Amino acid sequence: MNTTSSSVKKKMKNKIRFSDEQIRCLETMFDSETKIESKKKVQLARELGLQPRQVAIWFQNKRARWKSKLLERDYSILMDNYKSLASRFEVLKKEKQSLLVQVIIQFYSLLNRHV
């Protein structure tokens, strides 16, 4: 699993990856609430054999990653909506052109009556 590195100096060999089981539990907790309270955190940490701080930081990073994903998704949706609106706009524009033509024809027809 990818971990976000910090700008702080560090040696990679000391990094510890959480086990799949640990991550699964963390993800489950995250799904119900993105922010974890102190008590639950301590409890969870105990259950998973981690430091409370580790749990806290995991949640912190997870929120950042989750926010990014959300933004990506929202952007894509908005782009789709934009494109569809733009094409509908174009249709409407052509419609207006033809209506203008009709108005002018009618107008001239009317004027012609009394020429």
Next chain:
Amino acid sequence: MKRLGSSSSLGAMIICPNTTGEHNQGNNHVYTGEFQALLEGLDEEGCMEESGGHMAEKKRRLSVDQVKALEKNFEVENKLEPERKAKLAQELGLQPRQVAVWFQNRRARWKTKQLERDYGILKANFDALKHNYETLQLDNETLLKEIRELKSKLNEDGASESKVCVKEEKIVSETDEKCKAATTLNSLTKCDKDASDLHLENLNGTNGIISASVFTDLKDGSSDSTDSSAILNEDNNSPTAAISSSASGVSPHPFLDLQNGSSSSMACTFQFSDPKTNFTRDAHKAYQPQFVRIEEHNFFGDESCSTFFSDDQAPTLHWYCPEDWN
């Protein structure tokens, strides 16, 4: 226990080092004084490794100068190749790996920021487009209404044309109608805003390219503007007759007024469905001239429409209509 920036909150953490043996073994925690500095050394977003397991002294925050230099370098080129990396590392007294990691993280942060920025732009453009769309809808409704009114007027006319006095009345009432139509036309023939009016900054990544292509399509709906089928100017060069071309140099469209200074070149071509009324530049020569001399800028001036029907004043609009126009 969020952004641990203050030493006071850290103090509590450091109180009981090595209380539980298994923690030490498993995660290699060494709660030394340097750990405090370590914990303070969270990056701007407060992200830290998930594991948290590392030798404290290995993790130290970069100095302000180091960060400044890195940022400056990043601005020039956000990807690093080996020579640059080695050079930078040497200059700043860092490990090459540190420089590499810093750039990696920095790119990730930049990507997020860029996405946020792009989203903001897209949202603004979307809202503007939506507004323009709604305006356009209203315009079309107005036009539709106008058409109906004119049509009904036309039908009325047919019934009572023979009666002179009634005819005069009709003229008077029609004058109003026509002036109304004229002003409607006047306002509605002003150039539509279209999607290309929106100042789309260059969006990052492929999305920018997609957007750009969408807008070039919208900007110029016709490549065949030269054979505009419309009621034509007799003489495009005549100063009185010419419709001012749009700023972008689209050939004059006599039918739809393209105001000077309008930034968007709305392609105003339209096909008459009835082949009989297909007026092309070439066709008009064979066909009976049906030219509308249109005064500059305004299809129907607000004031000038009143001159349409007066005998004394020469109307500003001249036209010649063959019978089969109707």
